[in-house]
Amino acid sequence: MGQLFAVEVIYRGVFQKTLAKNIARDIVLAAHNEGKLGISFGRYGDAPERNGIPAKSFAIVAGDEETLQAGMAQYEPKQVDLTVVLDDTLCKGAESWAWYGLKPVHDALKPGHTLIVVSLENPSTLLKTIHRREQPYKLGVVKGVTSFSGMWVFKDDHTDVRILGAIAKALPEVLSLQSVETFINEKLKSPLKVASARTAFDRFATIEVKAGEGNPEELFKFDLPRWEDMRSGVSIKGQPQGGPYADPVSGKVGGFRPARNELFKKYSTRTQRPVINFSTCTKCTLCWLNCPDASFDVTPDGTYDANLEACCGCGICEEVCPVKDCVHMVNESEFHGNDSQWVAFKKDQHTYLKWLESTIKKAEPIEKRAHGFRYRGQYEEQIPEALEVAKKS
Amino acid sequence: MATLTLRVEEKKKSIEQEALITGAEAIAIACKLANVDVVTAYPIRPYDTVMQYISQLVADGEMDCEYIVAEGEHSQFEIVKHASVCGARVFCGSSGVGWMYAMEALTVSPALRVPMVCMVGNRALDDPGAFGVEHNDALAVRDLGWLLTWVDSAQEALDVALIAYRVAEDRRMFVPLAISCDGAFLTHSQALVKIPSAEQVKKFLPAYNRGDLLLHPDNVISVAPQANEDWVMEIRRQNYAVTEIACDVIREVYEEFETTFGRKYGNPFFEEYMTEDADIVLLGMGTMSTPVKVAVRKLRQEGKKVGFVRLRWFRPFAGPEIAKCLERFKAIGVIDRDFSFGSPDLSGVVATEVRSAMYTGSATRPPVLDFICGLGGREVTVPDVELMAEIVFESAKGIVQPLTQWIGLRG
Numbered sequence: 064m065g066q067l068f069a070v071e072v073i074y075r076g077v078f079q080k081t082l083a084k085n086i087a088r089d090i091v092l093a094a095h096n097e098g099k100l101g102i103s104f105g106r107y108g109d110a111p112e113r114n115g116i117p118a119k120s121f122a123i124v125a126g127d128e129e130t131l132q133a134g135m136a137q138y139e140p141k142q143v144d145l146t147v148v149l150d151d152t153l154c155k156g157a158e159s160w161a162w163y164g165l166k167p168v169h170d171a172l173k174p175g176h177t178l179i180v181v182s183l184e185n186p187s188t189l190l191k192t193i194h195r196r197e198q199p200y201k202l203g204v205v206k207g208v209t210s211f212s213g214m215w216v217f218k219d220d221h222t223d224v225r226i227l228g229a230i231a232k233a234l235p236e237v238l239s240l241q242s243v244e245t246f247i248n249e250k251l252k253s254p255l256k257v258a259s260a261r262t263a264f265d266r267f268a269t270i271e272v273k274a275g276e277g278n279p280e281e282l283f284k285f286d287l288p289r290w291e292d293m294r295s296g297v298s299i300k301g302q303p304q305g306g307p308y309a310d311p312v313s314g315k316v317g318g319f320r321p322a323r324n325e326l327f328k329k330y331s332t333r334t335q336r337p338v339i340n341f342s343t344c345t346k347c348t349l350c351w352l353n354c355p356d357a358s359f360d361v362t363p364d365g366t367y368d369a370n371l372e373a374c375c376g377c378g379i380c381e382e383v384c385p386v387k388d389c390v391h392m393v394n395e396s397e398f399h400g401n402d403s404q405w406v407a408f409k410k411d412q413h414t415y416l417k418w419l420e421s422t423i424k425k426a427e428p429i430e431k432r433a434h435g436f437r438y439r440g441q442y443e444e445q446i447p448e449a450l451e452v453a454k455k456s
Numbered sequence: 457m458a459t460l461t462l463r464v465e466e467k468k469k470s471i472e473q474e475a476l477i478t479g480a481e482a483i484a485i486a487c488k489l490a491n492v493d494v495v496t497a498y499p500i501r502p503y504d505t506v507m508q509y510i511s512q513l514v515a516d517g518e519m520d521c522e523y524i525v526a527e528g529e530h531s532q533f534e535i536v537k538h539a540s541v542c543g544a545r546v547f548c549g550s551s552g553v554g555w556m557y558a559m560e561a562l563t564v565s566p567a568l569r570v571p572m573v574c575m576v577g578n579r580a581l582d583d584p585g586a587f588g589v590e591h592n593d594a595l596a597v598r599d600l601g602w603l604l605t606w607v608d609s610a611q612e613a614l615d616v617a618l619i620a621y622r623v624a625e626d627r628r629m630f631v632p633l634a635i636s637c638d639g640a641f642l643t644h645s646q647a648l649v650k651i652p653s654a655e656q657v658k659k660f661l662p663a664y665n666r667g668d669l670l671l672h673p674d675n676v677i678s679v680a681p682q683a684n685e686d687w688v689m690e691i692r693r694q695n696y697a698v699t700e701i702a703c704d705v706i707r708e709v710y711e712e713f714e715t716t717f718g719r720k721y722g723n724p725f726f727e728e729y730m731t732e733d734a735d736i737v738l739l740g741m742g743t744m745s746t747p748v749k750v751a752v753r754k755l756r757q758e759g760k761k762v763g764f765v766r767l768r769w770f771r772p773f774a775g776p777e778i779a780k781c782l783e784r785f786k787a788i789g790v791i792d793r794d795f796s797f798g799s800p801d802l803s804g805v806v807a808t809e810v811r812s813a814m815y816t817g818s819a820t821r822p823p824v825l826d827f828i829c830g831l832g833g834r835e836v837t838v839p840d841v842e843l844m845a846e847i848v849f850e851s852a853k854g855i856v857q858p859l860t861q862w863i864g865l866r867g
Contacts, residue, residue: 108684163686290690290697296541296569296630296669297683297691301676 065126067133068237069140070230073157073168074149075334076109076116078211083120083149085223090122093227093246094238099124100131106139110160112214115332115375117157124237143171145234147226150209150334151182152395154192156282158331165282165331167194174198177233177269181207181222183452184396186270191399195277203269205229208449209334218442220449221259224251228263240264280400285326310363311406317363323373329356330401333376335392337369338422341408341415343389350380350390360405368405381429391423472717473651479642482610482649483575483635484509486617488519489657493544496524496532500554501587502577502639507549529554533561533572540570541671541679545621545664548572551639552579555593565632566601566695568680569669571624572632573617578742578793579639580832588833589638591741591794595770595805601695603633603702604771606741610647613637615719618657622709625664629705631698638793640833641743652717660716702772725774726781730756731763736848737782739765740791741806744829744836748791751841762845773809779817782810786852787823789844791863793830801859804828823851829863840864 070090074083084105091101101124105111109118121140125131134140148154148168156165169178178200180189186202193202205225212218224247231240240261247257294300305321337350344366351359351367358373359380369380376395384390408415477485483506487495497507513519522539526532529550536546550558555576565572580590594604603623607613616635624633637643671679683691703725710724721727729745730752731737738748745766755762765781782788792804799808807826814821827844830836840863851857 287686288690290693293687293690293694294668294677295694297567297680298669299678299681301678303676 064133065130066236067130068124068234069134069143070122070145070147070237071140071143071171072120072147072149073153074118074120075153075211076111076113076118076160077214078115079149080111080118080214081212081217082210082222083118085217086147086226087120087122089223089227089246090230090238091124092250093242094124096242096245097238099126100128101125102131102135106159108159108163113160114377115334116160117153117331118159119157141171142173144173144176144237145230146172146178148178148180151180151184151189152334154180154189155395156194156331164285165328167196167282169193169196169200172200175200177201177203179203179205179226179229179233181205181209182396183208190272190277192396193277194282195275195279197274199274200272201233201269202272203229203233203267205263205267206452208452220446221256224256224260225263228260229267232264232267233269283326283328307363310409312409315363318361318365320360321357323370328372329375330372333374333395335376335378335395336371336374336398337380338391338393338419338426339367339369339404340389340419341366341405342412343386345386347385349383349385353379353383355379362405366405368403371401391426393422393426397422397425471653475649475651476646477610477649478505478644478646479607479610479613479637480505480577481509482614483617483637484513485651486614487547488513489652489654490545490618490621490661492521492547494522494524494536494539494546496526496535496548498526498529498532498550498554500551502579502643503549503551503554503575505577505643506575529558530561533558536572537561537565537568537570540572541568543664543666543670543672546572547574549575549577551577552593553582556581556596559596562597562602563600564680567691569630570632571630571664573620573624574632574634576634576636577639577643578636586832587639589640589742589793590831591636594634594636595794597634598771598805601631601698602771603631604636605633605769606636606767608642608743608745608766610642610649613642614649614651615713615717618661619709619713622661622712623706626705627667628701629698630669631695636742638743656716660712699772703774706769706772725769725777727766727768728781729764729766731765733761734763734785735761736787736789736845736852737763737765737785738789738791738841738844738848739767739806739810740793741767741770742793744791744793747836747838748841751838751845754838755842755845760845760849767806773813775813776817778810779813782814783818783820783822785822787825787848789825789827789848791827791829791836791844795828795831801826803860825851825857826860827863828860834864837864
């Protein structure tokens, strides 16, 4: 049997569905230029039509039919030769909508192989987020603004071909730069895109990540129950009601924290998080009322603290907040961990407010922050910006 | 008129009464005796007779229940599904394509462990639009976790309806159950029926207790979430576990029934008629038992040793027991009031199941012939039965017969 290669592309559901599908397809078509065979497919258990859901696409490439069939005999590749992450906030872990549990982005990556992340950050910064693991691997960044478009539209900002160029560098056994160029010339018919792929190939570099290097956070673990131990009637025990809780400084008990499912955390769908100024909050309740995921805890002070294990980052709280400078949505990659902002505020207000000030500067104005296109012509405006970033890197 | 009889004689509450009622009416009375909480209805013949009788009982103040006329069968079955999950004892039913229209609701109720009791007034599936009996409607759910039983008299309809609640609402079971009543022959013809007293029924049938599966603010649960391949097989295995014990539970309940009411059904799964010394037997479900029994007696007078086995429970299919019963005969003729187009040997559903049971459960494996007969409500006549018996006798002599034949067909 010949060699079998698998590449997985981890992406944000709906916003990057077409992009991920195209990349997986393009890998197969480019490799086919070298006489290889392959298939590409999306993970069936995902629901990539849902906002922000981490989802996966795969490309499997082999030198011959029988080897390919051996790869296809699996529901999805258990081990991959290369992982591409299309949004750096996914480095916090990918969790399928159909729920396989939160998994590190390199969960399926073979030892010594390459993880490619599209990001404006450096690899060393990303390693604060990417979980550590026992086997070493290589980490490379394709510098770029995260390419979000939508379900029916494809943002042609060259992210696709830049990824292909990087793959040709990282995994030449699957496809050469020559094959990528042939594919782009024949199928995409764009000399500009050929140039982008070539530039990405030339610039792509990786760092060696040692065993144990990275985010030390332990991902929650669980065992799937045996059929005899499962509740019957396709039923799930509900959560208890929740209740008041203590102020970390004064010990005063009050407010209300709803009980939440201990296993099902929703933060892996988040690309931005609310940052809250508790000193300007007027306790109007609007964020708490409008949050579709009941992710706000009512603090003993009567303010509202977004519980960051439950928050999906939809931004509705920011939109409904009537106070200027109270709730700001900030790119998720600015943060590590999910600790309570209110606790930090209570422990040291001065430090918190200083941190808040520097953090909310990074928040883009709300009208610029769409996952997709909010007005006609927005796409044309974004292309030069994206290309500028690419050039600088 | 029968309800009138009931009212007049209600004073003698603890004593069994007798009334001339149809099979549908018998089931309506069983619902009253079982103190059913929620009934949903949508008219389709022949099931509609039972909804009419229940509505009359409600209108007359004899029965206290929520009686909801749905806008179609799908809603009809969805409403009782939800009511049952909330702890209500429910009754529902339909016929033919009405049952099919409810199919999505029918498929979800076994996994959700909903002990809904239904009456299927067996009716041919459209097209052509026809009122007459065929068993394919109820049989459409045979693989989904439903319990399926066929009755052949109004008395049995009443008794089995009471048994049905006891079986379905047993905590070990909690699955939906359909009582099949042949359209016209049973649903629309009146017979003398012994009606037990409310006290007797109360003794036999404890209140429905949904326990930890009760959907209630005091027992917060979420029912029917989306699940993926990590969970589905385990959920199916739970329903399989029900089928593993179904025969034992049914047997227990029939014994209890006999103790409480004194009426004996013997083996719950099938009735044997003149089989003791029989060389061959015919086997079928439902009201065809009447012409078959008449024909068997006639043939016996002519010295032909023929018997009849009437299958009562199709799901669970008491395979080993049925095989054990049948293996002592030289040949078997199954009368299918249904079809299974393209099946092995192009036979009907019952014959295919019987052959399957015989293959693993019988050492002798006598020939099992199949007769497709009485479709669309066509009469299964005594001469039809005589002809079928004759063919089976030929087979018993070793003369090879076609495995499937259509009887009572023009042409």
